[in-house]
Amino acid sequence: MSIIKIQNRINDIIKTTLDERIEIVGFCIANNFNYELTSNKYNISYNQIYTWVKKYKQNGYEGLEDRRGKAKSLESMDKNLIYLFIL
Numbered sequence: 682m683s684i685i686k687i688q689n690r691i692n693d694i695i696k697t698t699l700d701e702r703i704e705i706v707g708f709c710i711a712n713n714f715n716y717e718l719t720s721n722k723y724n725i726s727y728n729q730i731y732t733w734v735k736k737y738k739q740n741g742y743e744g745l746e747d748r749r750g751k752a753k754s755l756e757s758m759d760k761n762l763i764y765l766f767i768l
Contacts, residue, residue, distance in 0.1 A: 695725060702745040705730060706737045 697705070709719040709730055716734075720727045736744035 697725070699742075699745055699747070702733055703742060706733050706745065709734055710737075 705719060705723050709716060712718055716727045716730050719730050733745055
C-alpha cells in the first residue's frame, strides 16, 4: 500500500466523543436498529455502529467509552506479576 493511500485512510477516520456515540446508538435503537439509515445519517460505517450497539447492549453507556491506551490497574498488574513469578 502506498503512502498516499495510507494517508487517505487515516484522514477517513472520524473520532467521536462518548456523547456522540451515545447519540448515534440512541438514534439507531430508536429507528428499529436500522444500521444503514444510521450509517448514512452520521457518515459512520455500518460495522462501527453495529459494534457500538453491541457494546451498549452488553455494558450500557460504559461499553461506549474509549478504553484504548488506558493503563492497567495496579491490582491487575500485581496478579500478572504473581502469575509470572509462579511459572
